[in-house]
Amino acid sequence: MSERVLISGASSGIGEYLAYYYARQGARLGLIARRSVQLEAVATQCRSLGGQAIVLPLDVTDPVAVKTARDTFLREYGGIDLLIANAGISGDDHLDSGNPEAANQILTTNILGITNLVYPFVPTLLEQKSGHLVLISSIAGIRGLPRRGAYTASKKAVKALADSWRFTLERSRVRVSTIYPGFVRTAITARRKTIMPFLMDVEPAAAKIAVAITTGRKNYMFPWQWRLFLPVIKIIPDWIVGRVV
Numbered sequence: 368m369s370e371r372v373l374i375s376g377a378s379s380g381i382g383e384y385l386a387y388y389y390a391r392q393g394a395r396l397g398l399i400a401r402r403s404v405q406l407e408a409v410a411t412q413c414r415s416l417g418g419q420a421i422v423l424p425l426d427v428t429d430p431v432a433v434k435t436a437r438d439t440f441l442r443e444y445g446g447i448d449l450l451i452a453n454a455g456i457s458g459d460d461h462l463d464s465g466n467p468e469a470a471n472q473i474l475t476t477n478i479l480g481i482t483n484l485v486y487p488f489v490p491t492l493l494e495q496k497s498g499h500l501v502l503i504s505s506i507a508g509i510r511g512l513p514r515r516g517a518y519t520a521s522k523k524a525v526k527a528l529a530d531s532w533r534f535t536l537e538r539s540r541v542r543v544s545t546i547y548p549g550f551v552r553t554a555i556t557a558r559r560k561t562i563m564p565f566l567m568d569v570e571p572a573a574a575k576i577a578v579a580i581t582t583g584r585k586n587y588m589f590p591w592q593w594r595l596f597l598p599v600i601k602i603i604p605d606w607i608v609g610r611v612v
């Protein structure tokens with residue numbers, strides 16, 4: 368039986384290429400994002416690659432919309448094998464603006480967007496006693512970067528949620544994985560003006576994530592250079608980080 372895969376943030380970047388990866392394997396896909404025209408184009412491409420795809424245009428900050436999409440997905444496919452919570456935004460904190468709106472938008476999308484998406488599927492996952500939940504964090508979760516406090520906090524929160532949920536869900540044979548991508552060439556990095564070491568193209572990045580999922584990695588950071596430099600990055604003095612970033 369082909370895998371039933373739900374991907375949030377499937378209209379572009381990593382989520383889009385994850386959709387193509389699973390479509391090539393004949394998966395039955397549910398594609399979530401806000402931009403319905405882009406989602407339809409991704410779904411068409413998925414079908415041409417051999418998969419099935421339904422589009423579920425919604426904002427992950429809207430829990431009611433997610434519950435409706437859950438009902439549609441489960442009605443269509445009868446269960447879920449893989450849920451990839453990938454939707455996310457990045458950006459400047461605008462700390463000096465006196466207005467928390469930008470930071471709140473990042474925190475809401477990247478944290479509540481995950482709980483809104485995951486919770487409605489948990490009863491089904493527990494009932495099935497199978498399935499795989501994958502949360503997309505970031506190497507940014509390793510330490511706070513200048514002007515990216517909200518983004519860093521959100522990605523640390525994603526790691527904490529996955530670490531905790533793993534205890535509850537794995538008792539019911541539901542796997543939980545956290546992915547920590549380094550810099551990947553997508554709309555998010557296109558906006559960055561700072562240096563981006565070990566920048567990767569999105570298609571091989573999505574393939575690496577998919578392989579890590581298949582092999583059941585609980586925590587997966589890529590590319591490998593970040594794993595090597597992780598202990599160093601944690602102790603680099605703030606003044607160097609400030610200068611470089």
Ligand SMILES: NC(=O)c1ccc[n+]([C@@H]2O[C@H](COP(=O)([O-])OP(=O)(O)OC[C@H]3O[C@@H](n4cnc5c(N)ncnc54)[C@H](OP(=O)(O)O)[C@@H]3O)[C@@H](O)[C@H]2O)c1
Pocket residue numbers: 375376377378379380381382399400401402403405425426427428453454455456457476480503504505506507547548549550551552553554555556
């Ligand atoms: N690129 C990198 O270097 C990098 C590194 C580490 C981690 N990540 C993480 O990887 C994930 C994917 O990012 P990306 O690099 O592929 O960037 P991207 O191309 O901008 O993709 C972000 C996706 O999230 C969706 N999205 C954003 N806000 C949403 C909302 N409120 N509701 C529903 N969907 C929403 C976007 O679709 P719509 O705009 O159509 O809603 C889009 O499909 C993010 O969680 C990001 O933090 C990326």
